[in-house]
Amino acid sequence: ILSTVFLLFALLSYGQNAVNGVVLDENGTPLPGANVIIEDTNTGVSTDFDGNFEITASQGQVLAISYIGYTTQYVTVAGQSAINISLQLDNELEEVVVTALGFAAVRDQQGSTSSVINSDDVIRSAEPTVVNALSGKASGVRITRSNGDPGAGSTIRIRGANTIDGSIQPLIIVDGVPLDNSTSYAGGNNITGSNGGVTQGSRLNDINPADIASVNVLKGASAASLYGSRAANGVVVITTKKGQRGKAKISFKSSYSFDEISERIPMQSTWGQGRSGVYGETRAESWGDYIPGRSGGQDAYKSGAYFVAENGRKYEAIASKNSTDTFVEENFNSIFGTGNALQNDLTISGGNENSNYFFSLGHLDQDGVIKNATYERTNARLNYEAKLNDKITLSSKMSYTYTDSNRIQQSSNVSGLMLGLLRTPPDFDGRDYKGTYYSSGGTEYINRGRSYRKSIGQSSNQSYTNPLWTVNEQESSTRVNRITVTPQLTFKPTNWLQVITRGNVDVTDDKRTYFFPVGDASSRANGQYQEDALDIRNSALDVIGKANFELSDEVNLTATFGWSYNDRKYSRISGNITGFLVNSSKRTTALNTSSEASTFSGAKAFSRSNRGYGILNFDIDDQLFINLSGAQEASSTISGTFFYPAADAAWVLTEDVVQSNIISFGFELMSSFK
Numbered sequence: 001i002l003s004t005v006f007l008l009f010a011l012l013s014y015g016q017n018a019v020n021g022v023v024l025d026e027n028g029t030p031l032p033g034a035n036v037i038i039e040d041t042n043t044g045v046s047t048d049f050d051g052n053f054e055i056t057a058s059q060g061q062v063l064a065i066s067y068i069g070y071t072t073q074y075v076t077v078a079g080q081s082a083i084n085i086s087l088q089l090d091n092e093l094e095e096v097v098v099t100a101l102g103f104a105a106v107r108d109q110q111g112s113t114s115s116v117i118n119s120d121d122v123i124r125s126a127e128p129t130v131v132n133a134l135s136g137k138a139s140g141v142r143i144t145r146s147n148g149d150p151g152a153g154s155t156i157r158i159r160g161a162n163t164i165d166g167s168i169q170p171l172i173i174v175d176g177v178p179l180d181n182s183t184s185y186a187g188g189n190n191i192t193g194s195n196g197g198v199t200q201g202s203r204l205n206d207i208n209p210a211d212i213a214s215v216n217v218l219k220g221a222s223a224a225s226l227y228g229s230r231a232a233n234g235v236v237v238i239t240t241k242k243g244q245r246g247k248a249k250i251s252f253k254s255s256y257s258f259d260e261i262s263e264r265i266p267m268q269s270t271w272g273q274g275r276s277g278v279y280g281e282t283r284a285e286s287w288g289d290y291i292p293g294r295s296g297g298q299d300a301y302k303s304g305a306y307f308v309a310e311n312g313r314k315y316e317a318i319a320s321k322n323s324t325d326t327f328v329e330e331n332f333n334s335i336f337g338t339g340n341a342l343q344n345d346l347t348i349s350g351g352n353e354n355s356n357y358f359f360s361l362g363h364l365d366q367d368g369v370i371k372n373a374t375y376e377r378t379n380a381r382l383n384y385e386a387k388l389n390d391k392i393t394l395s396s397k398m399s400y401t402y403t404d405s406n407r408i409q410q411s412s413n414v415s416g417l418m419l420g421l422l423r424t425p426p427d428f429d430g431r432d433y434k435g436t437y438y439s440s441g442g443t444e445y446i447n448r449g450r451s452y453r454k455s456i457g458q459s460s461n462q463s464y465t466n467p468l469w470t471v472n473e474q475e476s477s478t479r480v481n482r483i484t485v486t487p488q489l490t491f492k493p494t495n496w497l498q499v500i501t502r503g504n505v506d507v508t509d510d511k512r513t514y515f516f517p518v519g520d521a522s523s524r525a526n527g528q529y530q531e532d533a534l535d536i537r538n539s540a541l542d543v544i545g546k547a548n549f550e551l552s553d554e555v556n557l558t559a560t561f562g563w564s565y566n567d568r569k570y571s572r573i574s575g576n577i578t579g580f581l582v583n584s585s586k587r588t589t590a591l592n593t594s595s596e597a598s599t600f601s602g603a604k605a606f607s608r609s610n611r612g613y614g615i616l617n618f619d620i621d622d623q624l625f626i627n628l629s630g631a632q633e634a635s636s637t638i639s640g641t642f643f644y645p646a647a648d649a650a651w652v653l654t655e656d657v658v659q660s661n662i663i664s665f666g667f668e669l670m671s672s673f674k
Contacts, residue, residue: 017058021083023051023065031087034067039074040247074245074353101176101226101544101560115139117215119241128257128341128364128375129205130212130238131156138217146199148261149407150339150366151375153183153202158219158234170217170234171227172204175397175486177504178230178566179204179238180538186603187532187574188476188514191524196413198476201375203508206401206482208362208379210253210345213241226613228633228644240397242383243349243356251347259339259369265422269326273425273452279321282453284463286425295322304440307448307456309432315456326426334371334431335421335467341366355386370417372471375405393490401482408471414464414521415474420451421467428452433468447583449473449519460518461525473585475515482508500544510534518583527580529591537569560615570605609635625650 023034030051037044038055039062047053057063057077066072070087115138127133131154135143142157158170172179181204189197218235227235274280274288300320307315345362362379378401385395409416424430430452437448437457448457451466462469484506492498512532516524544562551557576599580591592598613631620626626649634641 017077017079017081018054018056019063019077019083020052020054020081021085023047023053023067023085023087025070026086026088028086031067031070034065034087037064037066038062039064076353101542101562115141115217115219117217119212119214122209122212122215127209128343128366128377129154129202130207130209131202131204133209134215134236140219141217147410148259148339148369149199149373149375149405150341150368151201151205151377151403151405152199152407153205156236158217158236168233170236171231173227173235173237174207174484175238175240176488176502176542177486177540178227179484180506180508180536180568182536184510184534184570184572186572187534187601188512188530188576191514191516191528191530191576192409192413192415196409196411196416198407198409200407201403201405201478201480203482205377206379206403206480207238207240207399208345208360208364208377208381210343210347210362211240211360211379211381211399212238214239226611226615226629226631226644228609228611228631228642240381240383241347241349241358241360242385243351243358245351245353245356248348248350253343253345255341255343257341257343259341261336261369264332267328267332267422267426269328269426272321272427281318281321281455284423284453286423288425289321291324291326291427294324296324297322299323305438305456305458307435307437307450307458309435309450311432313432315432315450317456321427323427325429327429327431328426331421331424331428331430331467335417335471336369337371339367339369351385353387355384357385358383370408370471372406373408376403378402391492393492395488395490397484397486397488399482399484401480403478403480403482406475406477409474409476415470415516415524416465417467417470420464420470423464424452424467428455430466430468433466434473447517447519447585451521457519459525462519462521465521469520473517474520475513475587477513479511480508482506496548498546500542500546502542502544504538504540506536506538508534508536510536513587515585515587517585518580523578526578527583527591528576528578529580529587529589530574530576532572532574535569535571537567539567541565554621556619558615558617558619560617561613563610563612565610566608568605568607571602572604573600573602575600607636609633609637623652625652 023031025031032047032049032051034047034051035044036047036053036055038057045053045055055063059077059079061077063075063077064072065075065085065087067087070089073085073087075083075085117134117137121137122133129151131143132145140158144155146153146155155168156170157168169181172181181202183200183202185197185200189200216237218237270291271286272279272288272291273286274283275285277289279288299318299322301316302319305317309315341364343362343364345360347358347360349358351357360379360381364377366375368374379399381399383397385393387393410418413419433450435448435450435457437445448460449462449466449469450457451462451464453463484504486502486504488500488502490498490500512534514530516528518527519525542562542564544560546558546560549557549559577589577592577597579597582591584591611631611633613629615627615629618626627647629646631644632641633644
């Protein structure tokens, strides 16, 4: 029995040994209370007053040594009995920002202004789209929603407006590469005229907010000068997450949010349909008779033509308006309601000393405050980084996004939602919007629309489309597939030099469907159907060299030089059918096969640019920071080349400069020129 006990003890202790060590700071001073923990376990010790520790660990296990204010170090147990650790100060105690080129930099050393938005603030906002999640989180940045449709675009304005009729949108940089954030309103969006159409989504919303690690808004002109004309309105730099060393970490998060209309347009309920104090059933105005002054009771009806709604209710032309009933709330509530959004996110991340990975899968299902306004988004992302050897690091960031949305016709548009709603008189009940019209001769017309000027559906042209017809019968859908791939190779031959080659391919296919069934308003009364196919291709290549030089004991120089190439291609093909031969809601070209009813159109656009740039960052005594940059750009859209110079400086006043018993903190003076 005794021999068995010794054998079991030997098996349990096999491979374990006591590891002794000392933890020092960068100057060789012991760090008492430093934590020494075996990674992925709850086993750990703290150093004594002299920085010494002793821990029992097996070969192959990793010790994580940490101390507040210092960078954590990792040591693999490989049979050594003594380990001496020297911890370095953690530079992240200073606020770090990401530059337009994708490099991390200390914010106090930048002469241009910027705002950093924490990723937790983006997620905590519970906004399902990136643009709206940034609203109100950076000073000097104004974000305005285009309308209430879910997934609709928003306007980002930095430093105010600097153009009369051009774009005011900033340049979006994601993981060091410009992101295509263009919005096309061509094709079927113009069916309802220049004041109509729908609001197309912002391509920035293709990013899942849960994938974002940091957002930095560059407001200063000098910070954006490296990207030339594309960055005239500022730059928003987004960095996505990457994996952390350790075992695979799996997390799942689900969030559910509600949207309510914050403010309603007041609508009167005193005066009926008509004009000059007289009721008129086909009048466009609503200053007819005084509703409270009516006799009350049921209306008197005319014999002859009538309308039967889908629920079986019968409507006849009014001979005398007696009822004092109003339907302002009923009409409003039939169109608007409480919006909601359900977001589910699954992430898997991990890594070791030489590689890390981050995978995410997200799905958003959102219903807007306008009924049948929907937005669905599916995201998949894989970020991978591997250290091939001491000199070469390879990374790749890939993402796929699918969005499916239906938007509502808007603006000063007789087929739009708000125009029909606001013009509807308070004494007209618009809830029975669709049915069958029977003429006085007994002829039956199915699928007729009923609106306030065509109260029994007596015409296929509603004049002003019933809002319920707009949200239930029309279609303005968009289905987008988008793939982005960003590979990067970093070569670091020496401690003072690194060369980065970064590419990007961004492919978007956008399929749009517009459908107006027979019975709409204006030129759409006989039916109109259009499909657009948009194809957008963006590719980019950057080669960047970055070197650090110590010019003297007090002056350091970081020099960055690079070349950037960008190619953009846009193509649209559209097919339209106007005037249906049959009254059907089926989306098919068989609605009218005649060549006279069909039209086809298309558009193509190509642009290409390349840019060389250089940056010199001078660090003088860790107090004065001078940054000089210049970019020479050539573009296919502009004749010749143009040069963008920029300079900025930051002077950090510390106790070394200002000696005072009152002022014990540092502050910074900044200046920039472009």
